Amino acid sequence: MKDVFRRSSARADHIGWAVFILSPFLLLWMISLFLGVNTLDSHPVWMDELSNYRTLLSWHEHGFSTGYYGMLEQNAAIGTMGTSGIGPILIYGLFVKLFGVSHNTIMLCNALWCSLAAAVFCLIRKPRLSASLLLTGLMLCYAPIVLYCLTSMTQWFDYALVLLYITFLLGFQEKRRVWMLVLCILCILMGTLYRPMYCILFLPVILIFCRYRIGWRLVWFSIPALIASFICCYIGMQTAAPQAQGFVYHLLRAPDAATFVRMLLSHAKSNLMDYFIRPTHSLMQDAFRVLYWGVTIGCGLGTFVCTVLSPERKLRLRFGYRGPMMSCFALLLAAFAFTVLFYETYDWQDFRRLAPYLWLVIAYMVARNRPSIPTLMLGCCVVTLGLLLFSPEGAFVDANRFAYPESPESLPEVVAAIEYDEAADDPFDNTIRTDLCTYPIMEQIHPGMGMQYGWFTTETTGKSRWILTDRLKCPVSGYENVLDTGDYKLYRKIDE
Secondary structure, three states: OOOOOOOOOHHHHHHHHHHHHHHHHHHHHHHHHHHOOOHHHOOOOOHHHHHHHHHHHHHHHHOOOOOOEEEOOEOOOOOOEOOOOOHHHHHHHHHHHHHOOOOOHHHHHHHHHHHHHHHHHHHHHOOOHHHHHHHHHHHHHOHHHHHHOOOOOOHHHHHHHHHHHHHHHHHHHHHOOHHHHHHHHHHHHHHHHHOHHHHHHHHHHHHHHOOOOOOHHHHHHHHHHHHHHHHHHHHHHHOOOOOOOOHHHHHOOOOOHHHHHHHHHHHHHHHHHHHHOOOOOOHHHHHHHHHHHHHHHHHHHHOOEEEEEOOOOOEEEEEOOOHHHHHHHHHHHHHHHHHHHHOOOOOOHHHHHHHHHHHHHHHHHHHOOOOHHHHHHHHHHHHHHHHHHHOOOHHHHOOOOOOOOOOOOOHHHHHHHOOOOOOOOOHHHHEEEEOOOOHHHHHHOOOOOEEEEOOOOHHHOOOOOEEEEOOOOOOOOOEEEEEEOOOOEEEEEOOO
């Protein structure tokens, strides 16, 4: 393979490696300068962030011997950490056991994961200076990374996962090292355990084995991938509480095959209308969608045509089938199809689910010394990032993101009134049903107490020993009011 990147000295290459490895922390520093705040003071704000933080806090202090975590009093089949499933523990558990949990633990862990992935990439791939700087630019200017790097979400970790995946995939593809294949598959399995959509990363591996041809080899190599994906998805679902408000929950409970198909098609139609017709009211998201499909179409065209530099230093078109480009096209198309069929394409969901796959494809091209599309992509990323900074969204406009959130003075009184029972046989005896999700509540309530979130209805109350709310939204029976501070109301289940 001819290296189209400019040649550079070994020392320059090593400087490029260092810059790329440190790019996650460089990003946090640049955001600190731009916002005039210390990004290390970032606190969890969103429900998902608070759930991840609280899950790690409870697991660090009490393991799985806690009350039930989940939504609407539906607990997971395995374990008690049902709200976020096994994901936070799988990704951050070792760091938490070594260093504990604080408000910025997940953000720092994400940065460390990305730095570690970049270090592995540099040690194995040994990229040129220009390639390292291009990847650094894609890390610093990619709007989805910039948006989520301040949060206690797993989104930033996704980029570490796909970078490791690229490193091991190419290591096997180019040198046929079996241990690289094993590590590549482990990356896929780890991702699938906490997010089923990552099972589509098996697709490029399968295409390599079947030499990018459609035939019986494709079918036979797909069977073990499907089995492994099913097992990981099943384990992940067993550790997560059922999401009664989600589409997949109801799809899996369809009474017959015909209803299953109708539900799937109707959901896909609604998602396509949301994606292509209904406005997002966000210039940054609109720009990202154009970028996603621009790269997807480019990969589709690149499957059959490419540009080459002639001996006369002129660009010429060369026609012919190119398997790796077809693999990129298939991966982006599969990610979009999976999102449309099983998830949603509104309220940021398509944005945060598809973003890692687009970044994966671009980084893959850089790693294969194909800089044309990645360089163009970097320019588009700068424009998209400019739209985000011109009209801030998400974490950039959150109140209390960089300061300890204020809470009513009566919160310590409420916390003291909630008793943790170490001898409880039923986890629901140490569970709080609540619709109040703030960082002070998550931090101050005893870590052994599980939290059941969600809107109050008569069907979703009655199991948890405690109810904590600001105003009871539905009638409940079998509970007594033990505390009313005006800001909080605390109820306890009456012992029979």
